[in-house]
Amino acid sequence: MIIRFLVSALSLGLATWLLPGIWLDYVGEPADAAITMLIVAAIFGLVNAVVKPIFVFVTSPLLLITLGLFLLVINAALLMLTSWVCAQMGVPWGVDGFWDAVLGALFVSTVSFILNSFVGRRGEVHT
Known part of the structure; x- marks a missing residue:
């Protein structure tokens, strides 16, 4: 569970570093x-755990109809919601707009999928 959390943090960090519409405004040490x-x-994990099942059920x-492609829009909305919650909490991280959130959701989902494929499941032995 901790490894999956760190994978999520790493994928969000890479999206923040590589995509211009997702930003982190910090002054100080790395x-x-x-x-x-x-x-x-x-915050993103909590939003995904609480809000995503509701969004998926409603939509x-x-x-x-879209054969699951609408999940990209849902993930973008969750990324924007995370940005809003961060702004309310004073965390200096955000997403500029909807299309930046769509690109970020696609990036975060892809990177998380790739990194989680290396992690494996509990009790599974990698050879």
């Missing part, structure tokens, strides 16, 4: 930025 990204990952007909 350790401050790392702590901020861990806070953002925790399930649209998900069926």
Whole structure:
């Protein structure tokens, strides 16, 4: 569980570093930025755990019609919601707009998928 959390933090950190529409405004040591990204990952994890099931349930007909592609829009909305929560909490991280959130959601999902494929499941032995 901790490893998956760190994978999420790493994927959000990479998106923040590589995508111009997702930003982190910190002054100070790189350790401050790392702590901020861990806070953002925790907020993102809570938003995903609480809000995403509701979004998926409400939009399930649209998900069926689009063969699941609407999940990208849901993930973008969750990224924007995370940005809003961060702003309310004074965490210096944010997403500029909807299309930046869509690109960020695609990036974060892809990087998380790739990194989680290396982590494996509990009790599974890698050879």
